[in-house]
Amino acid sequence: MLKISAFSKLSRVSVKTLRYYDELGLLKPALVDKHNGYRYYTAQQLLTVKRIVAFKEQGFTLEQIMPLLQEDVPPALVKTSLIAKQAELLQTIEEAQRQLHEIGQRLSHVHGADDHDAEFTVSVKKVEPQLSASIRDVVPRANLCLMLDELARHVRSHGENDSRSLTVLWHDCSGEEDLVDLEVAIPVSKEIPGSGRTRIGLLPELKMAASLVHRCDPYGSSCPAAAELAAWIGSNGYVPSDEQPIREIYLTSDKDLYGNMRLAEVLVPVEHAARHV
Numbered sequence: 001m002l003k004i005s006a007f008s009k010l011s012r013v014s015v016k017t018l019r020y021y022d023e024l025g026l027l028k029p030a031l032v033d034k035h036n037g038y039r040y041y042t043a044q045q046l047l048t049v050k051r052i053v054a055f056k057e058q059g060f061t062l063e064q065i066m067p068l069l070q071e072d073v074p075p076a077l078v079k080t081s082l083i084a085k086q087a088e089l090l091q092t093i094e095e096a097q098r099q100l101h102e103i104g105q106r107l108s109h110v111h112g113a114d115d116h117d118a119e120f121t122v123s124v125k126k127v128e129p130q131l132s133a134s135i136r137d138v139v140p141r142a143n144l145c146l147m148l149d150e151l152a153r154h155v156r157s158h159g160e161n162d163s164r165s166l167t168v169l170w171h172d173c174s175g176e177e178d179l180v181d182l183e184v185a186i187p188v189s190k191e192i193p194g195s196g197r198t199r200i201g202l203l204p205e206l207k208m209a210a211s212l213v214h215r216c217d218p219y220g221s222s223c224p225a226a227a228e229l230a231a232w233i234g235s236n237g238y239v240p241s242d243e244q245p246i247r248e249i250y251l252t253s254d255k256d257l258y259g260n261m262r263l264a265e266v267l268v269p270v271e272h273a274a275r276h277v
Contacts, residue, residue: 001031013053026062122212124211127267129205131189133155134184135183136169136171137183140180151198160189164186165250168182168185169184170245171245208271212266247266
């Protein structure tokens with residue numbers, strides 16, 4: 001007979017763990033002294049410990065191991081348990097691979113954001129029309145996030161990717177009590193059903209727009225980039241056009257947002273100043 005301390009050293013399983021196995025009924029001592037409560041084990045029980053360790057290494061829980069240690073365990077039960085564990089592990093691997101793929105995508109987005117740091121310059125570009133789902137309303141500025149969430153849920157419910165770049169069209173920001181006339185839009189790959197508030201259609205093209213990619217707090221009260229872009233427009237022979245509203249495109253999706261700042265592009269429709277002379 002081996003005292004629990006000696007058995008622990010031989011089996012390389014802690015005394016605390018052996019006592020826990022005893023409580024579970026997984027590995028009962030061969031003898032318990034009635035007078036002092038000392039636990040004693042036999043050398044043959046080392047094989048049981050090795051089997052427990054092997055099953056644990058294969059991913060089995062203690063509850064799953066218990067029936068597999070019975071002397072008369074049917075081979076069919078062993079086979080069923082192994083097949084079930086195999087399926088469970090394959091599912092775990094698949095989920096881990098999905099998570100790794102997601103992390104890889106986020107890393108590429110972070111690297112891409114770093115690359116943009118050196119490219120915060122103004123350019124003039126043409127913006128092609130884009131099939132989009134959109135919601136327009138006159139709301140407090142703070143409700144922007146609620147509108148974006150409502151729109152994302154709608155496109156997602158129709159099988160569309162709600163992580164595509166979000167666009168905010170600022171139709172009128174001169175309302176009273178911080179009310180703004182704004183429209184939020186998400187590109188869609190095909191025509192999907194609209195709703196009472198959600199419209200599906202083309203965002204009009206911008207024949208000429210001044211563009212500035214920058215970092216901003218999308219829910220802040222003001223955007224410094226807008227003032228910077230306005231100054232550039234006035235200094236470079238352009239004037240803002242009233243034909244289309246200013247657009248702000250969020251290039252960083254919500255799931256890729258760390259902190260409050262995200263990469264965004266401001267688009268101000270412009271015309272050559274000479275036309276207004």
